[in-house]
Amino acid sequence: MSTTIINILISGLIGTTAMTLFTIFVETVTGKDLGEPKYLNRLISTSVHFDAKIGDNHIFGWAAHYVIGVLFAAVMVAFRSISGIHLTTLNGMLLGTALGIMGIIGWTVMFAVHHDPPKIDFPLFMAQLIVAHILFGATIAFYYR
Known part of the structure; x- marks a missing residue:
């Protein structure tokens, strides 16, 4: 496996962890449920297209969250290259x-096309999502400095 791919994987995991910790911090401060992996699992669990009743902390939501993080890290590295x-x-x-x-x-x-999306504080979720991604981007940049 090339060094570039390894660095993308590592930076993506670190960046996703940083933004996830920020989300947990915002959840703690606001008392609101904002976890992206939880929402992914809820969308799947209530989907008419999947016959799966999974819990909020099922591995699928976490795996999808981290895979997306690694893909976003790859986008940043591609931009740099x-x-x-x-x-x-x-x-x-x-x-x-x-x-x-x-x-x-x-x-x-995802929320618009889902027949029964989770009930969330959408403005707060989106605001923290932007800040979390700013932190993600800064973390990736720090990794590559």
Whole structure:
């Protein structure tokens, strides 16, 4: 396995963990349920397309969350490679913002097409999602400094 792929995997896992810890912090401060893996599991559990009743902390939601994080890290590395721009904290945060917007679009679509989406504080969820992705981008940039 190439060094680039290993670094993408490691940075994606670290960045996703950083944003997940931030989400847990916001959950603790607000008392609201904001965990992305939980929401993924709830969407699957209540889906008419899957015959699976899984709990909030099922491994599937966590695995999907981390796979998406690694894919987002790969996007950042591809941006760096294609543009030739070094990943600084600032442009890592800007890329994180862009990834957060992509995340908002993805969650909005998933909730819109689902017949019974989880009842959540959507504005709070989206606000913390943007900040979490800014932290993700900064973490990836720090890894590659």
